[in-house]
Amino acid sequence: MPSYSNQQHLGQAESLWVATSPTTNFPSLVTAPPHDVIVIGAGIAGLTTAYLLQTQGVRVVLLEMGKIVKGVTGYTTAKVTSLHTLIYDYLITHFGEDQARMYGEANQAGLNMIAALVDQLQIACDFKRTTAYTFTCDAKESKNIEAEVEAAQKLGLPASYVTQTPLPLAVKAAITFSEQAQFHPRKYLLKIADAFINAGGRIFEDTRVFKIEDGTPIKVTTARGTLSAAHVVIATHYPIYDPALYFTRLIPHRSCVLGVRLEEKAPEGMFIDSVDEYPTMRNQPTEDGEIFLIGGENYKTGQGGDIIARYERLEKVAREYFPVKSVDYHWSTQDNMTLDRVPFIGKIDRSDTNIYVATGFGGWGMTNGSAAGMILSDLILGKENPWAQVFNPVRFKPVASAKPLITEGANVAKEIVGGLLPKPAAEAAQTLAVGEGMVVHHEGERVAISRDDQGRLHAVSAICTHMGCVVNWNNAERSWDCPCHASRFASDGTVLHGPAVKDLEQKQIEIPQPVVDRQE
Numbered sequence: 214m215p216s217y218s219n220q221q222h223l224g225q226a227e228s229l230w231v232a233t234s235p236t237t238n239f240p241s242l243v244t245a246p247p248h249d250v251i252v253i254g255a256g257i258a259g260l261t262t263a264y265l266l267q268t269q270g271v272r273v274v275l276l277e278m279g280k281i282v283k284g285v286t287g288y289t290t291a292k293v294t295s296l297h298t299l300i301y302d303y304l305i306t307h308f309g310e311d312q313a314r315m316y317g318e319a320n321q322a323g324l325n326m327i328a329a330l331v332d333q334l335q336i337a338c339d340f341k342r343t344t345a346y347t348f349t350c351d352a353k354e355s356k357n358i359e360a361e362v363e364a365a366q367k368l369g370l371p372a373s374y375v376t377q378t379p380l381p382l383a384v385k386a387a388i389t390f391s392e393q394a395q396f397h398p399r400k401y402l403l404k405i406a407d408a409f410i411n412a413g414g415r416i417f418e419d420t421r422v423f424k425i426e427d428g429t430p431i432k433v434t435t436a437r438g439t440l441s442a443a444h445v446v447i448a449t450h451y452p453i454y455d456p457a458l459y460f461t462r463l464i465p466h467r468s469c470v471l472g473v474r475l476e477e478k479a480p481e482g483m484f485i486d487s488v489d490e491y492p493t494m495r496n497q498p499t500e501d502g503e504i505f506l507i508g509g510e511n512y513k514t515g516q517g518g519d520i521i522a523r524y525e526r527l528e529k530v531a532r533e534y535f536p537v538k539s540v541d542y543h544w545s546t547q548d549n550m551t552l553d554r555v556p557f558i559g560k561i562d563r564s565d566t567n568i569y570v571a572t573g574f575g576g577w578g579m580t581n582g583s584a585a586g587m588i589l590s591d592l593i594l595g596k597e598n599p600w601a602q603v604f605n606p607v608r609f610k611p612v613a614s615a616k617p618l619i620t621e622g623a624n625v626a627k628e629i630v631g632g633l634l635p636k637p638a639a640e641a642a643q644t645l646a647v648g649e650g651m652v653v654h655h656e657g658e659r660v661a662i663s664r665d666d667q668g669r670l671h672a673v674s675a676i677c678t679h680m681g682c683v684v685n686w687n688n689a690e691r692s693w694d695c696p697c698h699a700s701r702f703a704s705d706g707t708v709l710h711g712p713a714v715k716d717l718e719q720k721q722i723e724i725p726q727p728v729v730d731r732q733e
């Protein structure tokens with residue numbers, strides 16, 4: 214994922230994790246060695262699955278569209294916790310106590326596996342045990358916190374009710390989980406990648422998968438040739454292969470994160486607001502001093518409007534509550550929510566397929582992604598897994614799912630139509646400033662035009678190659694984001710994030726001058 218906007222007042226346009234860890238340079242696919250499993254996607258779920266399989270004697274090839282741990286996992290807030298805002302009271306109500314317990318245990322196991330690997334492989338990744346808090350400043354919400362504490366304690370989770378936190382906010386109530394953790398996700402996963410390679414695994418970067426064909430064996434077609442394997446794991450965040458209508462069951466969101474320096478020591482712990490899940494906060498040590506992460510401004514991907522304004526509003530919030538000395542980094546997270554709030558981890562559809570999926574972590578990818586590695590490696594090895602049932606992707610929970618499904622379907626239908634007929638290209642390009650993008654009308658088609666820092670105009674089709682929705686401009690990250698299922702494309706049309714696997718088509722249009730630069 215490229216470095217993007219030049220909004221200097223918001224600090225470096227990069228995640229703290231990517232900015233403070235080495236880049237990787239694994240080869241692209243030429244010929245693959247003999248293998249049993251192909252894992253597609255090298256974030257926390259893909260790398261953990263690959264590592265666990267390879268170290269148990271299964272030969273794995275890992276394919277990554279770009280560079281490893283530079284997709285969604287490289288842009289997280291990296292909280293390693295089983296405290297997922299407020300979820301356990303809900304899970305007991307909708308899934309029953311046994312399945313709620315499985316969810317909690319799987320996430321605690323994900324946390325403990327990370328701790329064990331950090332210890333066993335001596336990974337220097339700033340791993341630190343700390344307390345997780347879900348807090349509210351609204352007295353009316355206290356009863357929901359109390360219910361969550363009761364539910365979590367019933368499930369054996371390390372929950373307590375408190376009315377005081379280290380935050381400088383008027384907190385009315387909070388649930389805490391003790392002995393949770395925080396870390397630097399890229400420092401951790403780059404070492405997991407090394408350990409995977411040392412165990413005999415192979416990683417191929419810059420190797421985009423275009424097609425997956427189920428069968429015996431399963432065929433995986435990349436831009437650099439076709440591979441086959443007995444088992445395939447799709448760990449691409451949003452699934453790039455969809456035989457079971459996942460696109461109707463996932464709701465993608467983005468949210469903004471600022472990495473700021475404070476005039477004083479940042480509060481100790483990891484925090485999230487119970488009402489709208491934002492702001493979310495935690496600290497992170499760096500060689501250059503402590504950075505405080507504050508996240509918020511959650512929006513549906515491709516429907517966020519002016520994203521720079523979102524970062525600026527978040528900065529205002531940060532300055533209102535904390536003595537901010539400087540804003541050093543800004544980036545965005547991307548999360549997939551499932552309709553019933555439980556991830557999809559397991560066989561992608563029929564029980565006799567050997568294609569597996571891990572997605573829908575709901576913003577809690579560090580523990581859910583690690584649990585996914587354990588569940589999928591067990592399933593592939595034919596072992597019983599104690600938590601697989603609750604995450605089974607083909608479950609059906611009609612009561613929990615019906616309303617958001619209808620709302621989501623209506624939302625997508627609106628985006629396929631694409632709104633009002635846009636301006637003609639020639640007229641729009643006259644006023645398009647550096648850093649701006651716009652969907653225009655050109656020779657009967659919708660075309661997405663944007664202007665880069667050198668004043669050059671880029672023109673690509675505005676029709677998403679996944680299912681034909683009209684893309685929208687993200688002015689902070691200078692990308693074309695699809696409002697339907699969250700595919701993202703660079704200004705030249707290159708895929709940044711699936712489910713799309715094909716770039717937006719390049720378009721040629723004559724551009725009238727002059728260029729207007731509104732940033733001067």
Ligand code: FES
Binds near residue numbers: 696697
């Ligand atoms: Fe599905 Fe664009 S991501 S239509």
